[in-house]
Amino acid sequence: MSNLLSVRNLSVQIGAGRPVDDVSFEIKPGETFALLGESGCGKSMTALAVMRLLPPAARLIGGKVEYAAADGAARQLMALTEAEMRRMRGGGIGMIFQEPGTSLNPVMSIGRQIEEVLDLHLGLRGEPARRRARELLDAVGIPDAGRCLDEYPFQLSGGMKQRAMIAMTLAGEPELLIADEPTTALDVTIQSQVLDRLKQLQRERNMGMLLITHDLGVVERMADHVGVMYAGQLVEVAPREQFFSSPAHPYSKKLFAALPERAGRGQRLSTIPGRVPPLDTQHVGCRFAPRCSEAFADCAAIAPGWHAQPAGQQVRCHLYDPARMDMRQAENTAPPATAAHETPPPASPLLEVRDLKVHFPIRKGLLQRTVGHVPAVDGISFSLQAGRTLALVGESGCGKTTAGKAILQLVQPTAGSVQLGGVELTGLAGSELQPLRAQAQMVFQDPFASLNPRMRIGAIIAEGMRALGQREGVPERIAELLEQVGLRADMATRYPHEFSGGQRQRIAIARALAVSPKLLICDEPTSALDVSVQAQIVNLLHDLQQTLGLAYLFITHNMAVVDYLADDVAVMYKGRIVEMGNAEQVLGHPQHAYTQTLLAAAFTRMRGAA
Amino acid sequence: MKFVLLWSDALFFLLLAACLGGIWWARRNPQLAAAWRDVGRSRVGVAGAAVLLCFVAIAFLDSLHYRERLPQAPGVAEAQAQFGIEVLSALDALLAKQKTQTEKTYSAPLATHLFAKESRSDGQGRDFPRLKFGGRHLGDAGDRDADVFKRVAGGAVGGLAAGLLLALVARRYLRPRADWFAWNALLWTLTLILIGSGILAALMPYYHVLGTDKVGQDVLYLTLKSVRTALLIGTLTTLSMLPAALLLGIVAGYRGGWIDDAIQYLYTVLNSIPGVLLIAASILMMQVVIDTHPEWFSTAAERADARLLSLCVIMGVTSWTGLCRLLRAETLKLRELEYVQAAQAFGVSGFSIMARHILPNVMHIVMISVVMDFSGLVLAEAVLSYVGIGVDPTTISFGTMINMARMELAREPMVWWSLVAAFCFMFVLVLAANLFADVVRDAFDPRGRAS
Structure with missing residues (x-):
């Protein structure tokens, strides 16, 4: 199957820094590609660059984004005029934002907001638009959709608002959905409901999805392919099973290790020392090297290239370079020492x-x-x-x-x-x-x-x-x-x-x-x-x-x-x-x-x- | 000569002293000094401050009041000196020529003849009469344009020379001591001001540089005298408004409940009374008090001064509601922030929380709205003068000038120079204040500063 979206060497510049640097990936219809990483790694900026909605300070300095719709027409998004691009946003590519509370207009009823999108992209107006809006609300799993049409955002709970937002995005019948932390602002139980619904809708409509998240749980549930971003670069791209069974890049491994899991009870959590480098850092070698426990001499000096692993996994790390294998000393990844965890003797309650x-x-x-x-x-x-x-x-x-x-x-x-x-x-x-x-x-x-x-x-x-x-x-x-x-x-x-x-x-x-x-x-x-x-x-x-x-x-x-x-x-x-x-x-x-x-x-x- | 200290003079000097004291204090406090150093680093801030200081200097000269000693009358003992009834200021003394050399009526800037035709004394038709003072040195046949050009050039060169001299001195002796300071901005601004004053100084003795008004008074003189009135109205009104706005706004927002309700009702009631009406009523009351106690004031100037002060206080008392409402809203937002709750969890008293956590975080609003209000207040004075309840008719102010200009703009041909003069001075004053306040606000916001 051909790619729905293919991004090639996308780079974005803000001032002296590059929040997105040479990022390439592709998404097939009906597939989910998850961008994973901590905040400040350039995940959202990548999505905004694809939508050509970059903030004024940011400049696109290179890269191609090709969008191939189901009707067979392939378009270079970066070459479209602003008017054509506007039709593409919402029509071809829909976007869901993190905060459902602020992405809906508080003084318009939910129905009106959905009808507006329908009018814009499908030319539907009046009774047919209302009927369609109702179907959409039904589809995203809002109970009593008829009443919800006339309600205002403040009358809905967070989960319902996010569903309404998804319905609104679906109104333009997009073939690609960009979801930027769609469930981060929601409670756990609501989160899983919304994710299930999103997955079901994706299957029904054969939509491609670019999912941006920092939550490994969400990735596991939703993604087909995973791309791990660090400091503006993709450092690992892998199919989901491969990624979860054997993460390759040290950063991916650390992300797993930092999760407080039941197995690690009483032990110290493994942490990643330091923090994501600031935007304007001039990178020479590997960007993760200062925080990496397995770094060796070459890491700080030479930027690593891509190294293919079995099962379609790709890593940007010197550890997987066959030429450097011998240079690297055997790393001793000793498990962290178990802290003595004594239960204090029972006393009168504080x-x-x-x-x-x-x-x-x-x-x-x-x-x-x-x-x-x-x-x-x-x-x-x-x-x-x-x-x-x-x-x-x-x-x-x-x-x-x-x-x-x-x-x-x-x-x-x-x-x-x-x-x-x-x-x-x-x-x-x-x-x-x-x-x-x-x-x-x-x-x-x-x-x-x-x-x-x-x-x-x-x-x-x-x-x-x-x-x-x-x-x-x-x-x-x-x-x-x-x-x-x-x-x-x-x-x-x-x-x-x-x-x-x-x-x-x-x-x-x-x-x-x-x-x-x-x-x-x-x-x-x-x-x-x-x-x-x-x-x-x-x-x-x-x-x-x-x-x-x-x-x-x-x-x-x-x-x-x-x-x-x-x-x-x-x-x-x-x-x-x-x-x-x-x-x-x-x-x-x-x-x-x-x-x-x-x-x-x-x-x-x-x-x-x- | 006998010095006279008007109430407004006393307040003006007090304010100046407070500013100087503030500077002294800031020098000793490293945090404040660092913030002000940021202001000094900013070119815009320094230029704005230099312009503001020029205005303050004019107002300062205009606040040194005295009464002239009259010539000794025969038969009166030496000890019993007689003093003139008119209260003059140092600025009046400097501009004595402009003050006394009044023409008959309107004349355009740098004119040699009156603006309107009059019947000639010899009965031979109508003509523009010659001015009594403007361009007198030219005689009847002199070429005015060449003369003006010569003087402008002379004044500009003189000003430039003074500016360059100043720059030389500053570069030599001052810059090495404080190289972080935006000396260039200061010197450029001062040079421009010096060139402007050089030109004025060269022209002023011979012409009415900005023309004359209806009764032949020199417009430049009126404008310079207005500066003090504008500064006083702007600062004193703000000062009398601030305590009420700050206290009530923050307390209403922080305490909530019935206190909030009471303060809200109070400012809603005040706001729903038309402002001009309220001010008019208060001022008329003050006027009655002033008029029924002539014995309180020994000169007309003192009476006019009392009226100016009461105007400031009354405008202050009636204009705190806007800022108060802004502060209440902001405080409502801040009150819910976790650092306020953290302070509550430590048992910090309500007053300390308001003073340490809320006040510093609303200061930017205070700063912006105070500077924005400044021009509004000067204009409000014009409106009040129009209704007849503004400053005393003998007090020269931008308000009275603008009020006069209202009639002049309706004349054909139009008399534009009083309005333009008042406009230009106010524009420069308010712009300088705005730019300076902007820089000060940024400097005191820790988030904007590089670490």
Whole structure:
């Protein structure tokens, strides 16, 4: 079968840097090609270049993109006029974006938005367009499609919005679908539904798909071919089975190893040191060489070429160069040492939560009278001992973050009791809470929003000490904390914007540790980070627990991290805890139907790999 | 001679002192010094600051007020000196010729004759009468164009020479001490200003460079006098508006609940009253107070000054709502950010959170809207003068000039020079302030700075 899309030597330049450098791949009809890599590797930029939607600063400096439609006409996308290209976008090539919340127009009904596309590409108007829009919504699995037509985006949940977005994309009857992280913003269970639907639609319509993702689970489920991108280059291209059974490039191997898997419990996660090089780096040798554990002399000096492996796998790495085989010394890839993981002796619980309820009032009318309540947290109870980790698991909207804030009294609990070290916290106000502040602290989800951009790192870390009246030895303590979380002491005079996401999360952890708390409430601390950085942060949290004896209340929806880090697990659903117990027991033999769904959605990823 | 310190003078000097104090403080604080160094590095910032400083210098000269000593009347003791009723400023003294040499009525820039024909004294038809002062040295037959050209060239060369001299000195002695500073931008701007002032200085003694107005006053003199009024109205109004806008806006956004409701109701009510009406009522009240207490003021200038100040305060009190609403909205957004919640988790007090986490992050909005408002306020003064409730009729301001120009533009042939003069000066002032504020805002935003 001929290729639907073939990309040859595509390069994009921004300033002095090349976010996309010499990228080639092809997609056949009905096939999925997945571009895999961490953020900043140029995956999205590749897709935008194919669509010719590059940002103004970026310039296409070379390469051909050939699009061969089913009617037999082959077009060079880079040679089309802008008017022809506009017909191609949405008509020939459809695109789905990451954030369903912002890619739909909030003041137009779903039906109108789909009809607009139908009018534009198929010339359908009026009743036929409406009928077609309804069929499309049915096709993407939206229940009660007729009603959804007249609804506005804000009335739909995230998963429904993404489905509506897919329906809109399908309205132009594209033969190629570009999906840029289509499920990253969705919950696990919703994620798998949307992916299944996408796969089914692809089969029905024989569409080609370019899937952009950083999630190995998504790749395994969807892709036929996998391309791993690093620093603007494809470093490995392989059929899926081949890729998952024997990843060839060291970067691919590291990506697998960085996943917190059940097998690795108690061990340190293997991390990729360093980070993706900045855009304007001038590369001489292999781009991955500085972070590669198997690098040898030639790697830093000579850029590797493609080396074909059996079964259609291709790697851009010197390790597979027959001419260099002898130069390379045998690498000892010793498994990471197993950390001693002792269960601390049972003691009286550090944190004891009983029947905690948080109800948000619904106010209406001129005088803001309360007419009802939304039960965000509806009577949860658990206890947590010093030095142990309790994971609070659930989808977004199930009340787990609110529960965390209510424990810290950042949100006023409606009822119930929270005891920290035997002291009742509910009902305390203002200065009475000060002792609590020193004992329990919080690490937030988004490291980009949790640090004041106008304050220096030192001032940010010192804030807690200042607020709690610690005046002496503050600079020394800041230096000590920065070292403790793996940063340098001289970084205290810098501003947050100079740091990467992972470093910012380290700073946020240092800020929480500044007041020497016994309990750390971590609210999705790794969900905004890349896989390799996630592994670094998880390792750091693990080490800190070992050395400082911290107790963690770990709020997350990432089952893999839970599996790796938690001693106990509590599963929350609609404001209630539906299942709680020892991690092994809950994850191994889930009793509640919801837990089973959650686990099924999370662990359908590779087992034989890595 | 007796010095007179008007209230507005006192405030002006206080502001200057505060700025100087601020500079001294910034020099000692390494973080602030680094930010200001970025401003000094920016060519646009330095050029804007140089232009602004020229305006401030004019306003400063115009704020040194005094009363002239009258000639000793016979039979009066030496100790009992008599002083003139008119309050003059240092600028008046510099521009004494322009102030006193008034023509009969309109004359175009650099004209030698009046703008309108008049019946000749000998009864022989109508003709353009000769000006009393403008171009007097030419006599009746002199070639005006050649004379003007000669003087312009002389002034420009003089200005250029002064500029070059300055550049030489700066390169020799100042540059080695601070080579990061955008000396070139400063010197270019100063040279341009010097050339302009050189030309003006060469022409001013002999011509009305920007023409004369309806009652024959020199327009250039009026324009220069207006600078002080504009700066005072711009800064004092802003200063009296800022505390209310900042405090109420941030508190409303951060605290929410009934406090937010109360503040919202307050500014909605204030906003729904037509602004001019509210200002008119307040000013008329002030005027009544001023008029019923003539004993408070020893000269007309002091009364006019009191009126100017009350205008500033009243405009400030009625114009905080816009900024307040912007700040409330931004604070609502910031309040939900995690760094604010992190501070709450440490038990930091509400006031500290507002001062340390929210205020610095809304300063860019304050900066932009304050500079944008500056020109609006000067124009608002024109509107108020039109209604008859602006500054005192004896106070010279851009507002009164623009107000006069309204009638002049309807004349045939049109009298355009007062409006153009006011427009050009205001344009340069506001543009310089905008560019400078832009650079300052960027310099204080840590995200924009290279590490």
